[in-house]
Amino acid sequence: MSGAAFGLVAVQPVRFTPARAVLLLGTLALLAAGAMVLSVLLGEYRLHLGVALTDPSSADARVLLGLRLPRAVLGALVGAALAASGSALQALLRNPLADPFVLGVSGGAALGTTLALALGLLVVAGPSLFAFAGAVGAMVLVLGAGRARSSPYAALLTGVVFNAFASAVITCVKTLLTPDQVGEILYWLAGTLGYERLRTLAVAAGIQAVALGVLWRESGRLNLLTLGDDEAASLGVPVRRTRWWVLIAASLSVAGAVALSGLIGFVGLIVPHLLRLWLGPDQRLLVPASALGGAAFLVIADLLTRLLFPVFHAEPPVGVVTAVLGGPLFVWLLHRREGLA
Amino acid sequence: MIAAALLLPLALLGAAPDAGPLRLLGPRPAGEARRVVTLAPSLTDLVLALGAGERLVGVSRFDERPEVASLPRVGGFVDPSVEAVVGLHPDLVLVQPGPGNKRPVEAMAELGTPVLLLPLDTVADVLAAERAVGKALGRTEEGERLARQLETARSEVRGRSQRRKPVRALLVFGFDPLVVAGPGGFADELLGDVGATNVAADAGSSYAVYSVERAILTRPELIIDAADVPGSKERLRAMPGLREARWVSLPDRSLLHPGPALEQGLAQLEALIAPPPPPRSEARP
Amino acid sequence: MSAVLHAERLAAGHHGRPVVSEVSLEISPGTLWAVLGPNGSGKSTLLRTILGVLRPISGEVRLFGMPLADWNRRELARRVAWVPQAFEGDPGFTGLELVLMGRAPHLGTWGLPGAHDLAVARGALEALEVSHLAGRIVSTLSGGERRLLLAARALAQEPELLLLDEPTAFLDLHHQVSLLERVRARVNQGLSAVAVLHDPNLAAAFADQVLLLRDGRVLGQGAAASLLDAQRLGALYGLPLAEAVTAGGARLVAPEARR
Numbered sequence: 016m017s018g019a020a021f022g023l024v025a026v027q028p029v030r031f032t033p034a035r036a037v038l039l040l041g042t043l044a045l046l047a048a049g050a051m052v053l054s055v056l057l058g059e060y061r062l063h064l065g066v067a068l069t070d071p072s073s074a075d076a077r078v079l080l081g082l083r084l085p086r087a088v089l090g091a092l093v094g095a096a097l098a099a100s101g102s103a104l105q106a107l108l109r110n111p112l113a114d115p116f117v118l119g120v121s122g123g124a125a126l127g128t129t130l131a132l133a134l135g136l137l138v139v140a141g142p143s144l145f146a147f148a149g150a151v152g153a154m155v156l157v158l159g160a161g162r163a164r165s166s167p168y169a170a171l172l173t174g175v176v177f178n179a180f181a182s183a184v185i186t187c188v189k190t191l192l193t194p195d196q197v198g199e200i201l202y203w204l205a206g207t208l209g210y211e212r213l214r215t216l217a218v219a220a221g222i223q224a225v226a227l228g229v230l231w232r233e234s235g236r237l238n239l240l241t242l243g244d245d246e247a248a249s250l251g252v253p254v255r256r257t258r259w260w261v262l263i264a265a266s267l268s269v270a271g272a273v274a275l276s277g278l279i280g281f282v283g284l285i286v287p288h289l290l291r292l293w294l295g296p297d298q299r300l301l302v303p304a305s306a307l308g309g310a311a312f313l314v315i316a317d318l319l320t321r322l323l324f325p326v327f328h329a330e331p332p333v334g335v336v337t338a339v340l341g342g343p344l345f346v347w348l349l350h351r352r353e354g355l356a
Numbered sequence: 357m358i359a360a361a362l363l364l365p366l367a368l369l370g371a372a373p374d375a376g377p378l379r380l381l382g383p384r385p386a387g388e389a390r391r392v393v394t395l396a397p398s399l400t401d402l403v404l405a406l407g408a409g410e411r412l413v414g415v416s417r418f419d420e421r422p423e424v425a426s427l428p429r430v431g432g433f434v435d436p437s438v439e440a441v442v443g444l445h446p447d448l449v450l451v452q453p454g455p456g457n458k459r460p461v462e463a464m465a466e467l468g469t470p471v472l473l474l475p476l477d478t479v480a481d482v483l484a485a486e487r488a489v490g491k492a493l494g495r496t497e498e499g500e501r502l503a504r505q506l507e508t509a510r511s512e513v514r515g516r517s518q519r520r521k522p523v524r525a526l527l528v529f530g531f532d533p534l535v536v537a538g539p540g541g542f543a544d545e546l547l548g549d550v551g552a553t554n555v556a557a558d559a560g561s562s563y564a565v566y567s568v569e570r571a572i573l574t575r576p577e578l579i580i581d582a583a584d585v586p587g588s589k590e591r592l593r594a595m596p597g598l599r600e601a602r603w604v605s606l607p608d609r610s611l612l613h614p615g616p617a618l619e620q621g622l623a624q625l626e627a628l629i630a631p632p633p634p635p636r637s638e639a640r641p
Numbered sequence: 642m643s644a645v646l647h648a649e650r651l652a653a654g655h656h657g658r659p660v661v662s663e664v665s666l667e668i669s670p671g672t673l674w675a676v677l678g679p680n681g682s683g684k685s686t687l688l689r690t691i692l693g694v695l696r697p698i699s700g701e702v703r704l705f706g707m708p709l710a711d712w713n714r715r716e717l718a719r720r721v722a723w724v725p726q727a728f729e730g731d732p733g734f735t736g737l738e739l740v741l742m743g744r745a746p747h748l749g750t751w752g753l754p755g756a757h758d759l760a761v762a763r764g765a766l767e768a769l770e771v772s773h774l775a776g777r778i779v780s781t782l783s784g785g786e787r788r789l790l791l792a793a794r795a796l797a798q799e800p801e802l803l804l805l806d807e808p809t810a811f812l813d814l815h816h817q818v819s820l821l822e823r824v825r826a827r828v829n830q831g832l833s834a835v836a837v838l839h840d841p842n843l844a845a846a847f848a849d850q851v852l853l854l855r856d857g858r859v860l861g862q863g864a865a866a867s868l869l870d871a872q873r874l875g876a877l878y879g880l881p882l883a884e885a886v887t888a889g890g891a892r893l894v895a896p897e898a899r900r
Contacts, residue, residue, distance in 0.1 A: 027776070028735050028736070028737035028738070028775045028776040029735070029737055029738060029741065029754070029759075030735070030738065031738075031753075032753075033753065106731070109731075232750060235745075235750055235751050235752040236750075238742070238752075239742060239745055239752075241730045241731045242728075242729060242730035242742070243725075243729045243730070244694070245689060245692075245694040245695075245723075245725070246723070246725055246729070246730070248692075248693070248694045248714060249692055249693075249694060249718060249721070249722070249723040249725075250718050250742060250743070250745045250746060250798075251714050251715035251716075251717070251718030251719070251745060251746035252714070252745070253714055253715075291733065295733055295734070295735075295738075296731040296733035296734060297734070297738070299751060299752075
């Protein structure tokens, strides 16, 4: 139908039905699973799947279970967190340019690790602990400082200010550190996926399950919230409470992701936008779809970083690959949008 | 409240991150190591000095020695590739530990690869490393020999320096920012050996960012350039307090590689410390 | 039969500063009220306060016998619906999705509509003659079409009290009249409605009662037939008005002709 092709007419008038949701989310789940399978099979080490599956003590099995699988799972968790939170925040803040870091979580995490590095605390525990502490601290500050519940933009403004503040402190700290140490922070900040232990992954998965679960639960009310506070209230939505839940869940989800992977950009911006073009603005569909799409996107980006190893004798930080992939994609998206409007 | 909370950490800045003691991670190696991967050029130097170069199967991407030119690269200091290392099936990995490579190195160990963590901050670290790696490679005598060589060289140099007047010296690792040899590291110790007083003894760590003003105030007699990039060196040379000093450069980078090359570095340092022959220019390559 | 809305000496405004005060009125079931007045006289503010999204500065408001503050948001949304002035949501939704949002107070967490809900929504679209907009994306629609969808959404809520904020803005004459006709039809079946209007003639044609607001005060309130004369309206708008009666008996008011 030409109308549908030009986006004038929707394929069907009501786009969120249980049947359609199952179909679409199922497809995306398959995509994510496929990405993970690919990521597990390919890499620097030539994996012999047969050996890996039959001989548990072989190097192949250890690489598969100890390296590839945890990394793929981590990529999926972080990608899901960033994209789903990004989608929810874009709706909540009614700002299509909102990314998951906009609430100050990124500044807090970066500040936490930078200070930990500078104080030599990183031998006590890895950067993740300090990043999480910093992120949670920022969350508390940003959500507590403004009238986050009452005003849609208070949290956004406080977050932006906090990020700027954190950035300034980090720059100051960087000048006091040696170039080696600075190199370490820069590498972490650029966003990387490492090899986390099963225990860490389990905790991370638990956090994401809860946080993203809350986001999905609120997604229906989130749709209504985009109408504006007054209209949403007139439709029976508990505005302040909904906003509060979404802010907390999104912040927690992003904190949990950033703590493990640093600041991986573009995932939280691109994936929701792409999916919105395809699926429409209904958050009941977009939140879970973004989670699945984000997982697939990041896992593939990470696979690319590993495939680039022979070229540079280094894996570029995955944040670089998402930017290189995401940047042109974003420009194309805008192009298409303009073409329609 | 926030300001106070920030001031405290800033005051503590510059505390040297403790690299931890020399230790083994992962399973105990069965016999002497036959397939060795090194993650730092200093450690490659060590293996080569022990005469076990043929056992190397992988090195870091910063390794420039011709002997290892054909070996696969497995990553850098902060980002070694666990898969690349494991893929070479090594029975020993030599690592200079740091906060950045902590997790990848632990992952290697968890996957069943023995990893030897060798901090190389002080001369004592270097001696211990020479002995430990010698033992792990089944070249205990060579390791012992290397260590004793360095110890002997040091005591001889110290002996000679007793007869000279102490020289106030500053050793510069980099100019942008100004990074100098501070207290506690091997550079500081070697400076002591050659009879130089390290004017930057009040710096926060052994490899420390130093303020230019403070450097000027210390009025060094000798400034040793150990940087790889000149950067703003000329500007610094023109500054009052620094232009009166004698500026010398290290002929090569042996002093920067903690390892067997320190012996050579020590000799170079001693040669530079001795006052120059009258009228001619400073000792510069 | 208790009053749908009872307001007593109500003062409404923002941040403690009243925009309109001393409003006392009582709305019975099955009546259509028109609120008239110059721009800035507090009409929208009054509606928002009745709706409960703006806190009254002073005075009392009771809806269906219960004080406003005691109402549960969701419960209230099942009985009171609002047609706002502008659409500020995401324009990526379709017409039907927008109208289905009106069913939200009757639905659960996910807002999944059942057959009945879909029927009500489609019925509302049909009543306003905009069924063809069901599958259209809102961003492609004109301001008037969006207003009609907002009105349909409010009808889909199946309220007992309908608040309309300048519902006829952006609508062509046909749709202005048909919208008010539909509302009138429902009012005749028992719905109560309060509509902010700019056209006194439409008020005269459709409303039972009127509330005249000027400079934050009530200039008059009561039966439309008696209040909507040229003199009073002229005082309301600060403009000389003339009166005429059509052949069909409709009384019209218009600005004095200028030469």
